[in-house]
Amino acid sequence: MASPKPRVKVPKKASQGEVITIKTLISHPMESGQRKDKKSGELIPRQIINKFTCEFNGQVVFSCDMDPAVSANPYVEFSAKVNEPGTFKFTWVDDDGSVYETEKKIAVE
Amino acid sequence: MTITRRQLFGLTAGAATVLAFNPKMSFAAADETDAAIKAFTGGAEPAAGTVSLDTPEIAENGNTVPVGVSVDSPMTADSFVESVLILADGNPSPAVATFHFTAMSGVAEAKTRIRLAKTQNVIAVAKMNDGSTYIDRKEVKVTIGGCGG
Amino acid sequence: MAKTESKLATLLAVAVVSASTAALAGGPADDKLVIDDEIEIKTRVAAPEGHPLDELISGWHYRTDETRALEADSFQNPGMLYVERGEEIWNTVDGAAGKSCASCHEDSESFLKGLGASYPKWDADAERPINIELQINKCREENMEAKPYKFDAADQKALTTYIKHQSLGMPVEVDLTQGDMESWWDKGEELYYTRTGQLNLSCATCHEDYNGNYIRADHLSQGNVNGFPTYRLKQSAMVSLHNRFRGCIRDTRAAFPPAFSDDLMALEVYVTWRGSGLGVETPAVRQ
Secondary structure (H helix, E strand, O other), X not given: OOOOOEEEEOOOEEOOOEEEEEEEEEOOOOEOOOOEOOOOOOEOOOEOEEEEEXXXXXXXXXXXXXXXXXXXXXXXXXXXXXXXXXXXXEEEEEOOOOEEEEEEEEEEO | OOOOXXXXXXXXXXXXXXXXXXXXXXXXXXXXXXXXXXXXXXOOOOEEOOEEEEOOOEEOOOOOEEEEEEEOOOOOOOOOEEEEEEEEOOOOOOEEEEEEEOHHHOOEEEEEEEOOOOOEEEEEEEEEOOXXXXXXXXXXXXXXXXXXX | OHHHHHHHHHHHHHHXXXXXXXXXXXXXXXXOOEEOOOEEOOOEEEOOOOOOOOEEEOHHHHOOHHHHHHHHOOOOOOHHHHHHHHHHHHOOOEOOOXXXXXXXXXXHHHHHOXXXXXXXXXXXXXXXXXXXXXXXXXXXXXXXXXXXXXXXXHXXXXXXXXXXXXXXXXXXXXXXXXXXXXXXXXHHHHHHHOOEOOOOEOHHHHHHHOOOOEEXXXXXXXXXXXXXXXXXXXXXXXXXXXXXXXXXXXXXXXXXXXXXXXXXXXXXXXXXXXXXXXXXXXXXXXX
């Protein structure tokens, strides 16, 4: 695969105080560090996404520490209470230091 | 008409491709799991209830097992769930993931998908902002298919 | 034919195996596949004339509640990541001619709608059937002046998944009147019923005679291919049809033919026909 691509699903609008469900998915092999290369017999080094964070207007709503037991293409679903319009920022941190980010706006009616 | 044990064995064993786990790999011992729980709770014994795990009884494939957790909490600034530790006691290492909630989470619910090396217990330990801890555990049967292609 | 003689032995063997997992036993799940509560996919259809089965059932019905739910939600379906990647490739210039797929196929949306449901097709130049993977390679070589993809290259799987997904829900329909398709169908049928390997199994043993039963813990489906390339939980990645063919043949403990060989192309023509009328599910989610 090309470089990891995040996908997030956030409702476009919510009523004030509504608790919404947010779904996130990112393409990543989540190499556990426990598999051996079939040809060389060598252990394939671990490379996973180890941290996921969701912020809303700069404040952390939810975060998740991940270990190698999280499946490839990690999926995380959680909730957020929306009191005002604003922007959700999603961040995934890779073992190699790379950071993948995406944002979604939400309106409040 | 009967079928011999040998015939039956031949068919079942032959049709199976056993999942390729490294035989030298040591699976997480119960004490390693207990140690992880203790480290998370600060030594306290978590109580039953309040937190509940949602897992399939039988996982079709151990590589992708859906796991959901929910904690009964008002999720206000005064009373909320800080974090939920997910462990799997039969994996090479018990750690799976830790969810961190805030009052802005609205409800303390989260889902992900995890790897289970074999049939084992999945464990969720919830820590509230007042320091109290709760635990739930569910066994998930991991099937080894006949057609591991 | 010899196939009838040895059928009895397998019948008994499989019957014993399925009895031992009686707690799990059961036919296809009584459920409807509606993706995102919007697109209803035909997963059960009456078989076409001359088909050995009465009803054609998608493999989706043979999976657990959790796996079925994964396919019914296009966001949760990890195969959709590969659809997105495939769309990128479709629009990316590659090769000496400086073209992307979209350079030639300008109105991509209408061009691609239904296309994936109609493969494999007759290729008059090669005088053999061609599938989507081979069609992509043909375009790459002839029009883009790019290197053909190697079998199961990540980009080949993603682009094939994207193309096939543009026919989501449309019925699988192979045109057997083109060229010499019928004789390839005949050859595919013969292969389908030929027992191979140390286990002496044919495709039909599992997928015609015993679908709905268990072989060890695996719930046997009819082996329809309307969802390929399919996201398999085991590999946690897209699996191409020819990869799956080879996996099945290997599981019978036989040597397996190369991808896109005459044998596997004939099998693709025949097996695709066996699922005629089922809606395209790509990317399906399977165990």
